[in-house]
Amino acid sequence: MHAREHIKKALADALGTLGIARGDAILLEHPAELSHGDYATGAALQYAKQTGLAPRELAEKIVAALGTVEGVAKTEIAGPGFINFHLSSAALAETLQAARDEQWGRSKLYEGEHVLLEYTSPNLFKPLHVGNLVGNIVGESLARLFDFSAAQVTRINYPSDIGLTVAKGVWGIQKTGADPSDIHALGEAYRAGNQAYEEGGDAKKEIDDLNRRIYEGDAELNAVREAGVKTSLAHLNAICKQLGTSFDFELFESEAGKVGAEIVRNKIGEVFEESQGAVVFPGEKHGLHTRVFLNSAGWPTYEAKDIGNFKLKTGRYKSWTQYFVVTGAEQKEYFKVVIAAIRMLFPEAQQKIVAHVATGFLTPTTGKMSSRAGNVITGESILADLGEAAKERAKESRADDTDALAQQVAVAAIKYQILKQAAGKDIIFDRERALSLEGDSGPYLQYSHARTSAILEKAAEQGVTPKADAAAEPNDVARLVSRFPDIVERAAQMREPHIVTTYLVQLAGAFNSYYAQVHILDGSTSSPHKVALTDAVRQTLKNGLYLLGIPAPTLM
RNA sequence: GCCCCCAUAGCUCAAUGGAUAGAGCAGCGCUCUUCUAAGGCGAGGAUCUGGGUUCGACUCCUAGUGGGGGCACCA
Numbered sequence: 281m282h283a284r285e286h287i288k289k290a291l292a293d294a295l296g297t298l299g300i301a302r303g304d305a306i307l308l309e310h311p312a313e314l315s316h317g318d319y320a321t322g323a324a325l326q327y328a329k330q331t332g333l334a335p336r337e338l339a340e341k342i343v344a345a346l347g348t349v350e351g352v353a354k355t356e357i358a359g360p361g362f363i364n365f366h367l368s369s370a371a372l373a374e375t376l377q378a379a380r381d382e383q384w385g386r387s388k389l390y391e392g393e394h395v396l397l398e399y400t401s402p403n404l405f406k407p408l409h410v411g412n413l414v415g416n417i418v419g420e421s422l423a424r425l426f427d428f429s430a431a432q433v434t435r436i437n438y439p440s441d442i443g444l445t446v447a448k449g450v451w452g453i454q455k456t457g458a459d460p461s462d463i464h465a466l467g468e469a470y471r472a473g474n475q476a477y478e479e480g481g482d483a484k485k486e487i488d489d490l491n492r493r494i495y496e497g498d499a500e501l502n503a504v505r506e507a508g509v510k511t512s513l514a515h516l517n518a519i520c521k522q523l524g525t526s527f528d529f530e531l532f533e534s535e536a537g538k539v540g541a542e543i544v545r546n547k548i549g550e551v552f553e554e555s556q557g558a559v560v561f562p563g564e565k566h567g568l569h570t571r572v573f574l575n576s577a578g579w580p581t582y583e584a585k586d587i588g589n590f591k592l593k594t595g596r597y598k599s600w601t602q603y604f605v606v607t608g609a610e611q612k613e614y615f616k617v618v619i620a621a622i623r624m625l626f627p628e629a630q631q632k633i634v635a636h637v638a639t640g641f642l643t644p645t646t647g648k649m650s651s652r653a654g655n656v657i658t659g660e661s662i663l664a665d666l667g668e669a670a671k672e673r674a675k676e677s678r679a680d681d682t683d684a685l686a687q688q689v690a691v692a693a694i695k696y697q698i699l700k701q702a703a704g705k706d707i708i709f710d711r712e713r714a715l716s717l718e719g720d721s722g723p724y725l726q727y728s729h730a731r732t733s734a735i736l737e738k739a740a741e742q743g744v745t746p747k748a749d750a751a752a753e754p755n756d757v758a759r760l761v762s763r764f765p766d767i768v769e770r771a772a773q774m775r776e777p778h779i780v781t782t783y784l785v786q787l788a789g790a791f792n793s794y795y796a797q798v799h800i801l802d803g804s805t806s807s808p809h810k811v812a813l814t815d816a817v818r819q820t821l822k823n824g825l826y827l828l829g830i831p832a833p834t835l836m
Numbered sequence: 837g838c839c840c841c842c843a844u845a846g847c848u849c850a851a852u853g854g855a856u857a858g859a860g861c862a863g864c865g866c867u868c869u870u871c872u873a874a875g876g877c878g879a880g881g882a883u884c885u886g887g888g889u890u891c892g893a894c895u896c897c898u899a900g901u902g903g904g905g906g907c908a909c910c911a
Contacts, residue, residue, distance in 0.1 A: 307852085309852060309854090310852090311855080312851070312855085312857090312858075313855070313856080316855070320854095320855090322853090322854055322855095322892095325854070325891070325892075326854095326891095328891070329891070334891095335891075358855070359854080359855040360854075360855070360891080360892075361854095361891095362854075362855065403911075440911070443910080443911070444910065444911080445910095445911075533911090555908080556908075556909085557909085558908070558909050559909095560908065560909085567839095568839090569838090569839075569906085569907050569908090570907090570908065571907090571908065571909090572908045572909040573909090574909085575908090575909040576909060577909085579909090581908090581909060581910080581911090582910075582911050583909095585911095608905095609840095609841075609904095609905070610904095610905055610906070611906090611911090612840065612841080612905080612906075613839075613840065613905085613906045613907070614906080614911095616840090638841090641904085641905085673874065676874090677872090677874085678872075689874085697848095700848090700849065700850085700860095701848085701849055701850080702849090702850090704841080704842095705841090705842075705849090706841095706842080706904075706905095707848095708847090708848065708849090710847085710848065710861090713847090713848070713860095713861065716861080716874095717874055718860090718861085718874055718875090719859090719860045719861060719874090720848090720849080720859060720860035720861075721860080721874080723874055724860090724874065724875085726874085727872080727874045727875075728874095728875085730872070730874095731871085731872055731875080734871070734872055735871050735872085738871055739871085770852080774852095778849090778850085781850095782849090782850055782851090782858095782859085785850095785859070785860085786858090786859085789859080792875060792876065793875095793876065793877085795871080795872095795875080795876080796867095796875075796876040796877080797876085797877095799870080799871070800871060801871050802871090814871095835872095836872075836874070
C-alpha cells in the first residue's frame, strides 16, 4: 500500500471519528506548489459549515484524529485550512526505487476492459491531411494510456477507399495515364482530378458519373481503384510507422457501407424514416438534428457506413467494453446523431461506453506557408520540414546516425505541439516555433532524457551503483517523480494526454535545474542516491514520452 | 434563424471549485577549461464585460460582446 492510500484511509477514519457525514470521495490532491507538500486535502474547508467550526479549527481536530500515518513525515495546516502531507524520506526513497523499473506508471485501472480505438482514418488517394495527422497523434497517445492502465487495446484504421475523393483520383489516373502503383503519380492524378472537379463543367459530370459506376461495381474502374488503394495504403502505413503507430485492424469504408445500408433498410419504420425519397434518422426526437443515412439513390451515406463500421468492429471484437472514434471537432454534432442511432440499433451499446473524441483544427499561423505543397500544408510536408530543420541540429549531436535522430526529433516536435494542449481545442501551428526545437518543446524532453542516460552511463563506467537512500532529504525532483502514477491515471481517466505533457515539462525543468546546481558524480557517499534519482527521472521521462508516442533516444 | 464549442501575459499554451494564476517564445541582464548550453539563473508582463451562486470562482449559473464549428442526401 502506498502513502496515498494510507492517507486516504486515515482521512476517512478521522472524518468518521468526528462524525462528519461525507460523500464517498475523499478529496486528495497534489498541491500545485511543491512547498505545500506532496498531498493536500481541503476537507476541513468543505465540512466546516456542517460542523459549525471555523475551517482551521476543524483542520486541527482532523489532524489530531489522524494520528501518525505511514509514509508521512509531517502534517501541517496551512492557508485557510488546508491539511498538507509531506512524505517521509523513507517513503520517497522507496518510490524512487520503484520508479527505476520499466513498469513504473502502469496501473490496473482498466483491467478487464477492452477498448476499441479508431483513429487516423484518412481519405486514400490524397496526401495525409493535417487533420488525420492530429487524429493519429491523439489516438495513439490514448491507446498507450489505456494500455498503461491494463486495458486490452485494439487500434483500428478506417480508411476511405470509395467515394468522391477516390473518384477524382481514378479520373486523374485515366486522364494522365499515371501508374497507380507510384505514390507520386497518384498524388498528381488526384490533384488533377480535384482541380478539374472544382472547375466544374464536363469534368465534374464525368467524375460524378465515375463515382456512381464505381459504387455500382464496374469491374474495370474498381481494378484501378484497388490498385490505387493498395499504393496509398502502403504509403500511409510507412508514415504511421514513423509516427509509432501500427494498426491491429483495417476496416474499409466500402465494406462498412454494404453492411450499414442493410441494417438501416431493415429498421425503416422503427429507427429510421423515409423522407423526400431518402432514409433519415429523425434526430429532433432526441434533441438533435435529422440526418440522411441512405440517399435517394439508395446508397449509404457516411452515416450508414458508420453504422456498418460499428457492426463489423464489435462483431470482430466481441469482448469490447469501450468504443472510441477520434476525428476532428467539426464532426461533433454529426457523431451525436450517429451514436444516438447506434444506441437504438444495438442494445448492448447502451451498457458500454461509445464516444466520439474530438480533436481541434490545426491551423498554421498567418503567412507561414509550406514550401513543399504550394499553399496546402499536408501531414507529410510538416514532418518533412521538421525533419530537415532537425538535421542541422542533429549534426552537432553525439548520435551515430544523425538522420535517424533528426526523424525522431521531428516526430517529437510535431507531437508535442499537438499534445501540449487540451484535446479538442484548435491548434495554432507556428512552424517557426516548432522548428526552433528549444524551450517548451518535444526535443527539450528528449534532450533531458538523453542527459539522464549519459549520466547513468558515466556512473556505470565509474562503478557507482544507484541506491536510493532512505535518509536523504526529499527534494522537488524526487517528489515530482513520485506523482507520475497519479498523473497517468488522471490522464487516462480524462482521456487527456496533455496532462502527461505538462507534467513532463515540469519534471524535466526541475531535473535540469537540479543538474545545474548539483554535481551528481562527485565521488561522495551521496552519489549512489543521486544516481538513483537520476535513473528514476530517466525512467519517468522515458515512460512519459512513450505515452505521448514520442521516441526517447539515449544520445543527442 | 437554431444548436454546439472557445475567450488567461505582446504570442502559443497550463491551472482537479481552493493557497501567491504556472510555463515557454519574443525582448532585457547573466551563465559552457566542470556529469550533454536542444541547458541553467535573474527581472518585467494576464483571467473579454456586467450580474449571480459559494466559506472560496479562470473554473459553476445568467445576460452580453468577440471568434470558430455544425444544421438533409459530401466525408
